[in-house]
Amino acid sequence: MKSLLAYSKDHSLAGSKSVSPFWVMVKKEVADQIHSWRFIILALLILLTWLGSMYVSMSNIRTAMENVQDHNTLYFYLKLLTITDRSLPPFHVFIGFLGPLLGIALGFDAINSEQSNGTLIRLMAQPVYRDSLLNAKFTGSLIVISILFFSLNMLMVGGGMLLTGVHIEFAEFARILCFVGLSIIYVAFWLNLAILLSVKFRQSATSALTAIAIWLFLTVFYPILVQIVLKGILPDPGDLNPDQLVIYNQIRHNFLVVMPSQMYTDGTTTLLMPVVRSMGPLTMEQMAMAVPAPLPLRESLLITWPQVSGLIAATVACFAISYWLFMRREIRT
Template structure:
């Protein structure tokens, strides 16, 4: 006899894979991603042709030969895919989770199920496990189709690129899991599916849109007053004052950027976008940190090392991982203590 966990997980997996809701959102994600990748491969091939052309025209005494930028990685094609995952992945995660528990309460099947020799934690864990497996299938298929399109277009990723695509898939899965677990939590807390969906959407808007806006405003307040020049409006500028002003501004923006980044850690969308960028375009990810002084420097000419990359995004990775754990924890605690009458 399989354990209660596996029985529940199997049913949930089949339910998800056969649900019209799941299939339609999955089909949309697959279609949009495939189109995005197809478009990306065209851009990539165009860029590659232009690069070859410039390389052929460059001669040994050509003064511009050294300015040829590095050949772009096929991974950049996937950076576009992260935009679609932010949209459709969120919808998919919410659609899969918002009525997982509340629907059972509404149609009274939870009481019938709880009359079986099965622990409550096996029920909620089984539901989560079955849904996550369905999610893995959906995401895995989407990425597999994307790779197939790359190969059909004659773009063969290297082994390290395949590794990066795998990491990208895992990170994308965790991102969708954030919204799935949020929806599951609201499903366990709310009395009905309608309330669960509305509450989930409100929190989604707060996390994805309100937090970045408030984060920017709060960072401005927390960073204190903007440094001002020693002689504002004076036509003659003292070099020492100017240097001091520049240093103050740099310190101010570094502080403001740090505050903003810390607040933005609450937003799974921003964490995911930053991580996806770090995987698909590491140089760009290093240069992007809300600090205009960093923008001025532009992306590094060579790809950053793994340690530098980890140093830049570890907080985002941690935050992205912690959120679903918190949401699952609350859902679990609520379901275990729920009064079934």
């Protein structure tokens, strides 16, 4: 932070032609995140899971492509992200589990560590707006996350071309880019939640434990609670006819769809599997006369838009609350 403070002092004397302090803080935040051990460890963990998923996919891709009459076999690179022999989950499942940890690790001490080190009040004494500091913290971490996910998926595309010689279609490439964008939005929600907690709590350990507790509740315990409640108020699924079972599954899905991990799973399933036509269960009447063909990208985006908009809304809400708390906060030594 010494270089940032020094620049802020120079900026007050340099005039209006100087570089904006916001971008200086963004560059400093990117450099700090890249060189931090927590990011290196989590990035290596995600890279190892990516390598394992890609190895399993490449080992089983020949079996999946044997039936050339299957319209879904045309999406070779999408299959690399979804095929598994159940020894390891697909890559997007790993992101759904490890992505929140990455966002929490990058944001849980964004503000309170500055105050603990005594640099926050010194920084605010410079000609730097409070909102610029908060925006720079979020933007810098988001740039690091975006580069990581984009690089991994481009490595998958390039490696697939080198190993198989199969050219990627534009529709596949567009779906992969949408998958990257959805993954960034998903991790950005947890990043904003961690920044919010870093503004709320003065101790980094408290904000980190609170963020992990929220993640564990929404990922592990909330589905268990939903299952217990539905089991107590609804009939046993084994005693229901097919139409009633569809209604039961729809009710269960409506309760689970508020989970960020479920939104991400539904969105990635639609984008990476073009044959998926609905997020919830369908009745036989709804499936009647349906043409068994992959959906265009536009139709898949329309199906997954509620999940994407939900994640964006949750991210904006967390950022707005953290912004409001930070702007009203009294900064003392």
